[in-house]
């Protein structure tokens with residue numbers, strides 16, 4: 001009876017199929033949702049029936065609770081929901097799940113909007129701008145609750161919280177019916193209205209769905225659907241003192257918005273029977289359009305060395321373990337962005353990890369690998385010296401006629417391999433070499449360890465893009481610390497000139513000219529936790545914090561970086577990828593770069 005799935009319409013890259021794509025393709029082939037109408041906004045059955053046939057082939061939604069900043073796990077869900085809608089001629093709604101009056105904050109609402117846009121997605125199109133807030137549906141939710149009561153599907157329970165808990169039973173024991181369970185619809189309706197009208201104190205009663213106290217699925221043992229809570233809601237103010245429970249609100253939100261495929265993480269699997277039960281009851285009453293949305297579960301993202309609980313992330317911020325939600329070590333979208341992640345890298349990551357129905361851990365190196373793949377052909381190359389010591393070419397004046405003489409050097413901004421066929425290479429970088437240059441302290445050894453190929457007395461090395469030099473020795477301070485490295489420049493060996501290869505160098509080292517280098521603060525970020533599963537099994541994640549997750553150094557960088565704007569990414573040759581900090585770079589004329597990632601995977605080591 002199932003029609004063979006047709007291949008997904010794809011743009012560019014062929015997308016790997018997965019169980020959700022198969023479900024959608026089957027629905028499209030069968031025309032499961034072709035009868036739906038869309039009146040241009042969310043609403044009940046009558047509202048939608050008056051609308052056009054839905055221009056969106058499918059509707060998905062991303063429904064964050066605006067109680068924190070989004071993280072890399074949410075990014076997976078965003079890429080999944082918006083990506084499927086885009087690929088199948090549908091639309092994805094951004095819905096703020098703000099039914100809980102206590103927790104919302106406009107700071108979070110704004111940050112969520114920014115994050116979804118930055119990731120490259122849009123909720124516009126197919127008959128409207130689909131940015132919604134669940135609290136706009138409170139009136140309908142209330143009406144639906146009265147309808148359930150009138151038809152004997154819900155009752156007001158006034159047992160104490162303890163009795164209610166005890167009578168719910170457990171996995172091995174069926175629950176016991178509440179003494180309030182057999183109230184008549186008229187009694188329940190009157191009592192529910194008293195709840196609404198503020199006649200009962202907080203916690204004195206709840207409205208419960210009347211299903212089955214003996215169900216093996218505890219979620220079907222007459223779940224609470226409304227509670228009394230005197231709290232001012234950011235949208236509805238003090239209009240309500242009763243609020244719907246999440247498990248009741250969520251299916252209704254989906255149905256009013258005509259969602260076709262409601263994707264959630266696996267922990268909601270046991271809620272699906274209630275989701276279906278509720279929507280069936282409301283369809284029967286003619287309140288909601290048919291066919292109802294369906295819920296499908298996928299495995300949440302678990303990433304090694306990362307925690308994704310909003311509460312724990314908030315604790316890191318509040319305890320000042322990090323500089324804020326956008327600290328470049330945070331797995332929040334604002335943190336990843338400030339760290340130098342690109343939307344393309346995150347989308348590639350979501351595509352690559354795919355969706356499955358069983359929980360597993362994804363290695364952090366997969367995320368970093370996607371970023372390197374993206375930056376490899378985007379990030380212009382540059383030289384930077386992170387632990388500088390001065391190298392002086394003692395024969396410079398002799399060779400060039402003056403100690404102040406400067407020679408111009410050029411190097412490509414992108415190597416040949418990083419430029420796609422037919423693409424014009426960016427202009428070369430230009431910098432100067434003079435008598436003194438900055439080199440990495442570790443690139444000189446007075447007594448070289450075995451196999452060492454860089455600078456030591458007597459060795460011949462190329463200053464990358466500049467001259468070949470022969471090391472002659474060094475100067476040291478009273479403590480024996482090297483203060484200056486000495487060398488002789490070998491004339492006629494400048495890179496790119498005919499004689500460049502006349503002298504063989506043992507190694508090429510990176511450097512920055514003393515004459516034209518610019519000072520920069522470089523923030524060397526490393527993993528925030530040293531444990532791959534920092535909060536697994538109830539572990540204290542704070543004790544797994546990596547004490548060396550941030551090291552700040554004063555570096556010298558080549559002059560091409562004077563043009564860097566916040567968010568610009570570079571590959572500092574030999575060091576890795578770096579980004580001009582989006583907050584601090586350029587402030588007071590100061591250059592600030594963050595290490596995004598090294599050049600190679602170091603997570604397994």
Ligand code: ATP
Pocket residue numbers: 062063064065066067072073074076077263264265299300301302308309310311
């Ligand atoms: P809380 O920890 O406060 O319950 P949450 O992580 O569930 O928050 P929500 O704002 O409720 O956050 O999540 C919005 C959506 O993001 C939900 O559909 C949820 O399933 C999805 N989501 C959250 N965390 C992950 C994750 N780690 N992997 C995939 N999807 C996730």
Ligand code: MG
Pocket residue numbers: 065
């Ligand atoms: Mg949640």
